[in-house]
Amino acid sequence: MLNQLLQLSVAGVAQGCVYALVALGFVLIYKATETVNFAQGDLMMLGAFFALTASVTLGWPYWATILFALSVMAVVGMLLERLVLRPVLGQPAFTVVMITIGVGYVLRGVVTMVPGWGTDTYTLPTPFSEGVVRLGQVIFSVQQLAVIGMTTALCIVLYVFFRFAKLGVAMQATSQNQLAAAYMGIPVRRVNMLVWGLSAGVATFAGILLAPVTFVHSNMGFIGLKAFPAAVVGGFGSVPGAIVGGLIIGLVEALAGFYLPEGFKDVAAYVVVLVVLLFKPSGIFGETARKKV
């Protein structure tokens, strides 16, 4: 009984890590530009496809695949910001949301048109095979442990980046107060562009981690819709919140899939988000802003 719970929890946390990374991408962009990027899941999908090309078509090793996909997607993210998002800066939030939805549509469609990608489902080879680790009576799959490990590593890297790197601190400053940041000599627009690149990179990382679980196909981006509740549960605009939110959603989903009747697994994330919004309208870690006139 306890073993089962433990096993489910690890599976849930592994899934939650992917949600957390996608949610992290939402939050980074939201904090920087107050845009909610509905195309985050599709960026993840595109990143996974680039990784697929590097890995299968070009036959590169796993780490090179990751680096390749990350750098390509960072450029894609920056281009998106520059070409699509910046011209609509200052329009109502809802219009900007719709434009990112449009971007998502385009990405999903374009992927099906690229020769070699198309509408098929692919497997991304990883060094973490189907092996298992036994710990007493509990069995963990190496895959899940690898996902958890790599997510932790990325979080540490990001923490160090935001804490110590000049650019990271500049990003923090920009997201806290654009005007003040500009007065301090930070090129706000360029930093925002880089934030989009960073966020696309994080999404790509999530895509590569997710690839062995759901495989690579043009609709894998819809998982972004589950990462939304994750970001909201944690409080949109809080980086630790996104991680915690992702883990909560992943755990609840895994447990609901096992202990509750069929059908609850798919809605678990949304039920959680409604409950959280009911009691804390700005999420668990969200700051409660009072509107001043």
Next chain:
Amino acid sequence: MRFIFKTRYEQDIALFSHPGQVFWYGLLLAVLLALPFGLDEYVMSQLHFVLIYSIVGLGLMLLVGFTGQISLGHAAFLAVGAYTEALMQARGVPFFVSLPSAALLSAALGLVVGLPALRLKGIYLAIATLAFNVIVEEVITRWESLTGGNSGQHLKPIVLFGVPLGGDAAFYYLCLALTVLSLLALLNLLRSPTGRAFVAIRDSEISASCMGVNLAKYKTLSFAISAALTGIGGALYAHKVTFISPEQFTLLQSIELVTIVILGGIGSLHGAVLGAAFLIVLPQLIAVAKDYLPGNVGGSGLQAVVFGLVLIGFIVFEPLGLYGRWLKVRTWFELFPFYRKGMFRRQKSYMKSERLR
């Protein structure tokens, strides 16, 4: 150029601001009434969809365009309307009872969804409605004893006062009548204190509440009315497609409904109708274009790409939507040769922050 010189207060709230409008809208109505006599079955069928989506678009326009609330869950109201109609018809309830019931049930659900809107703003509201949509879809799928789950529901043709509405023309007139009624209802609503309150909430919640607008009341009311119209649209939609199943009411459907509002032009009732027409015509154009494109480009992804590009293009280049474009063209002709490029330019707007420090 026409200058309207108002001499009486009644002119401020008149349905038509000048006699020319009466003439043109009358002409439009006459043409619409005459349409079934000259068109083939396929075009008629598309016209049904345009009218049905217009009703839904009007409902959504009231919420998004006039009250400023975001909803990514309107497919759920569409589903409730469609299923209410289907289930009541299967139990022998006459149409003139089941249609209002569909509207009322949707409205009731709209009230429930409107409640969180009191506390939630912007993106949180969008997520809440999105979650609501997914949950409703799942409930419909799983409640097999009532809805038939994934095997769906079949509908018979409408029987109105004992007369079966066979044929495309009859259904067309029904849809047209309901669209015109919804339009008139919304026009009247927007000229009333309630409508003014909606617009005030859209423009600034703080100033609205300072002016004595009860935010809670009007936000939920807006959700309810919007949901009711969507429910009516759903009931007609169910009759149009004659078979409904949960996968017709997904989040993607909700997004499509919102694009009606965006493409048509936020904040104009004309826009809802124009947007609906555009949304129906677009796939037809794509189907035509497909024949001229190479295999992998003309595949299943083409529709998504075009749809996305149109959405992006409109927001970047024509934020006022189709109706805004029409206004510009008309002004160009009215003012010829004095039209200036910047006449419709957006006021310089800065990034409005939702975060407050």
